[in-house]
Amino acid sequence: MDVRDILTESLRSALGDLGVDPLPTGITIERPANPEHGDWSTNVALTSAKAAGRNPRELGMALAGVLEASPPMHVTAVEVAGPGFVNFRLANSWLHDVLVDVVSAGSDGWATHTVGTGLSVMVEFVSANPTGPLHAGHGRGACYGDSLARLYQRCGHEVTREFYINDRGAQMQLFADSLAAVAGGTDIPEGGYHGHYIREWAAEMPEGADPLEWGYERALADQRRVLESLDIHFDSWFSERSMIDSGAVEEAMSDLRSQDAVYEDDGAIWLRSSDHGDDKDRVLVKSDTEFTYLLPDVAYHRDKFQRADRLVNVWGADHHGYVARMHSAMQALGHDPSELQVAITQMVSLQRGGEEVRLSKRTGEMVELAEVVDEVGTDAARFTYLLLSVDSQQTFDLDLVASQVNENPVFYVQYAHARIDSIVRRAAEAGMERTPLDEVDLSLLGHQRELALLRALHELPDTVLRACRERAPHQVTTWVRELAASFHGFYHDCRVMGDGIDEGLSQARLWLVEGVRIGLVVALDLLGVTAPEEMWREEDGVG
């Protein structure tokens, strides 16, 4: 049982004893920033003062009195401070209980949640046009979307990862025309694609191949390959064209008509998106009877709502303006717009050798995502893309991320795991197996380093839940960096085994280290980063 539940129940009962009515619906227990304020604290006396008809400080004193008379489990002192905060001091036993929880749950069970049980979520991400390779900027949305999916899974949701393929329209045609032009030795059409890959691919294209079909397959295969190299695997690849063939686009249109959500003007068909928060109406069918990108997109989202309870789209910052119109269209079709959440990732700029590299598929100047992965490796790429809030712009420095020296937090975290595995190997070599947990005296864990680790482990379930709710995987990154820092401090100050280390203490520390390993594995897995068994400096060689 989480220590906060113990405290909450005691507080609720104490408030009842004091005749507070109604009891507060939520009692918040926080860890004070200042350790002098105790291990846990509540502001309930401040928030319930009115209902109690007393001033906060007085209510706090009364609460403390009741609680001191029969202290809740682990509690050694109850104090009132400031305007009426009630502060608890606890015996270390509450932290030892955390360790029992962690190792009992294991990496499959610790920091899992059930908030999503029975809810299906479809995370749509990347969804790049099949007109070329993915570039470094796509990497952010790719790693973010995949990590988000992992978070939803850990919180109990049934998750589908989907890639929407824009396999029709003007861009596809330009791409095909560009390929054909290069293959045929003519000029690339205006607005066409000029990237280096166009020349490569045109050279690969067999005689007589349809440039559109062949190019589409070529691009898709390329994109899929780099995503897989990042350990990102989609459950479904959804074709825009397929909705034309299946009549889904026509159905969406007739739905919109029957909802009176469209009208004709200037020979075009418009969506009344301004009725639902967009700043203007949008064209669905152009006056030349071609669809805009929007109509198939509406059909696509309508389709997704048949397949999942919640939709999450990951879009780049350049698409933020489309959020309102898509919400508007979904509302017109009778969906709750809050069930379509759009996460916007801000731009990534690349540096290499101190020079900024511009990303633009059309001018042909770009760094392919595949190059990034080649240069820095999967783990460093993923960790780095997930280092910052996606609300912040990111400068990805290839030289820095590729370097396996200081400055690069991914190695710091992975090294913590490698050290743990090393300890476990050494212990095994010394014939020291962990004895069953219930035979180990965890009360021997009282060093500040040990307690800091246990506090960090206790935070992981909250961090996972918050990261999922706020769609912010970087919070997991922040947490795991802090856990690694605590571990390295522990490693330095507290030997697990060896001269002068009592057998009982060794056992307790072996279990502590196992708990930390579980925390690292859980967090790294949420980020899609591996937890290596060993790491050696290159110049040292292996062994």
Next chain:
RNA sequence: GCCCCCGUAGCUCAGUCCGGAUCAGAGCAGCGGACUUCUAUUCCGAAGGUCGGAGGUUCGAAUCCUCCCGGGGGCGCCA
């Protein structure tokens, strides 16, 4: 002109959604220390701040509201 994101230590960023406690955190850079040890890719210390600015709400604001300044992105019958 309108919309979105950002502005916190020299640099790069957490913290802001949901306001709390006269220490606002981390990494890196720089300075000074620690290996006869389970991996020094590590650890410890000192230093470093008008939280972009101004008002407002509040017992209390980095956090909420308004305006302003600066940086980035977006505003098509392109996708």
